[in-house]
Amino acid sequence: MTLLSTRGLTRHFAGIRAVDGVDFDLPEGEIRALIGPNGAGKTTFVSLLCGRIAPSAGTVAFDGRDISHLPAHRRINLGMAYTFQITSVFARLSVAENVGLAARRRLRGRAKVEAAVAAALARVGLEGRAGALAGDLAYGHQRLLEIAMGIVQAPRLLILDEPTQGLSDSEIAGFKALIRELAQSATILLIEHNMSVVMETAHRVTVLNFGQVLAEGTPEEIHADRAVQAACLGVG
Ligand SMILES: Nc1ncnc2c1ncn2[C@@H]1O[C@H](COP(=O)(O)OP(=O)(O)OP(=O)(O)O)[C@@H](O)[C@H]1O
Ligand SMILES: [Mg+2]
Structure with missing residues (x-):
């Protein structure tokens, strides 16, 4: 198809x-x-x-x-989900909060959102940085964060x-x-x-x-x- x-x-x-x-x-x-x-x-x-x-x-x-x-x-x-060449993360929110915003497009309820955020961060290897400010991540890791924001939307x-x-x-x-x-x-x-x-x-x-x-x-x-x-x- x-x-x-x-x-x-x-x-x-x-x-x-x-x-x-x-x-x-x-x-x-x-x-x-x-x-x-x-x-x-x-x-x-x-x-x-x-x-x-x-x-x-x-x-x-x-x-x-x-x-x-x-x-x-x-x-x-x-x-459709996408990440762009210019990073578009919210620099003053945490890594987990950024992914949470994307997750709430699809999911309702705090527990479901938190589980989906944790899973998406683990998939891109950023689980250890969940509490960091997105703006403090290295550029390449901001790109991985964007991918997590994409995949959390399934x-x-x-x-x-x-x-x-x-x-x-x-x-x-x-x-x-x-x-x-x-x-x-x-x-x-x-x-x-x-x-x-x-x-x-x-x-x-x-x-x-x-x-x-x-x-x-x-x-x-x-x-x-x-x-x-x-x-x-x-x-x-
Ligand atoms: N908003 C815009 N206004 C004017 N010209 C634009 C705009 N966006 C892209 N262009 C022009 O359109 C052409 C294609 O640009 P585009 O960014 O799509 O290329 P690209 O293949 O993604 O390049 P790169 O590998 O450098 O990212 C270029 O000549 C670019 O200058
Ligand atoms: Mg381009």
């Missing part, structure tokens, strides 16, 4: 075609990596999926339903924009295991510059370049693709 699809999805910014006629299909249960050079349109594309920005043209469908005109919070209620689709930025090598190894585990219960769309993460986690890879789909295939196919190598030179 196709969980998410776009047709002709397009977004212009003052003459720049940031996303330009993208047809995209994501089957349920898949881990899909979205790669491409800086400025290729990756963040703009997922912002259109989430409803953070409106398309100039084209459609987005989720679970067979046209959601092109749904506001972002309604898309979250349908089961999403059907989890979209992650460069989640490994700022993580150490050992933390990245843990992240790969986390993604595989999350894929048991969610479909994952992962914007990623780290090629080892792409190669070791993704079922398929979509390459964006100048707002358009340059290539799509298995990690091995994409790795061997000459056009992709030329476009992504110096990336990853």
Whole structure:
């Protein structure tokens, strides 16, 4: 079953075609990596999926339903969760409070929320930092906190924009295991510059370049693709 699809999805910014006629299909249960050079349109594309920005043209469908005109919070209620390239945690709240805010979108009752928060923090390896102020975490750990805020919502689709930025090598190894585990219960769309993460986690890879789909295939196919190598030179 196709969980998410776009047709002709397009977004212009003052003459720049940031996303330009993208047809995209994501089957349920898949881990899909979205790669491409800086400025290729990756963040703009997922912002259109989430409803953070409106398309100039084209459609987005989720679970067979046209959601092109749904506001972002309604898309979250349908089961889309996302983390963005710029961290958006509440710096002056604790780690647990941040996750608790996200959990209360779905759960009622203090005990249920607390249990879900503890479980989500354990999954990303932040259980020891529950009481810390989010603003005191290292940047990479703020990204992990955002992932916890996403997974506590038990999403059907989890979209992650460069989640490994700022993580150490050992933390990245843990992240790969986390993604595989999350894929048991969610479909994952992962914007990623780290090629080892792409190669070791993704079922398929979509390459964006100048707002358009340059290539799509298995990690091995994409790795061997000459056009992709030329476009992504110096990336990853
Ligand atoms: N709000 C905006 N206003 C104007 N131009 C924008 C805006 N957002 C993105 N752009 C432009 O759209 C193009 C695509 O940007 P986008 O951030 O989507 O790329 P990206 O693939 O996520 O890049 P990166 O790998 O650096 O994160 C770029 O040329 C960028 O400058
Ligand atoms: Mg980006």
